[in-house]
Amino acid sequence: MEKHTLQTLLFEEPWIIGCIGGLTGGLALLVWTQTGVRAALHTGLTLLIATLVAIAINVQVETDRERIRNVLHEVARLLEAN
Numbered sequence: 001m002e003k004h005t006l007q008t009l010l011f012e013e014p015w016i017i018g019c020i021g022g023l024t025g026g027l028a029l030l031v032w033t034q035t036g037v038r039a040a041l042h043t044g045l046t047l048l049i050a051t052l053v054a055i056a057i058n059v060q061v062e063t064d065r066e067r068i069r070n071v072l073h074e075v076a077r078l079l080e081a082n
């Protein structure tokens with residue numbers, strides 16, 4: 001079983017960030033539509049924007065594991081071409 005560190009979860013699994021941020025932001029917006037509390041609106045929008053920013057950072061960061069995987073794929077491609 002693979003050990004997941006916080007870096008692995010944040011930088012190699014963008015769907016986790018998207019699910020957690022989307023659900024909490026959507027829930028806050030649902031609370032706003034049901035109650036009319038402006039704080040819930042601001043919280044929901046902030047969470048959704050933070051989620052989008054986190055996913056954008058996630059896409060741009062290349063972890064060591066991704067670098068190794070890319071090198072292995074490149075070596076395999078070159079070996080097949082030879």
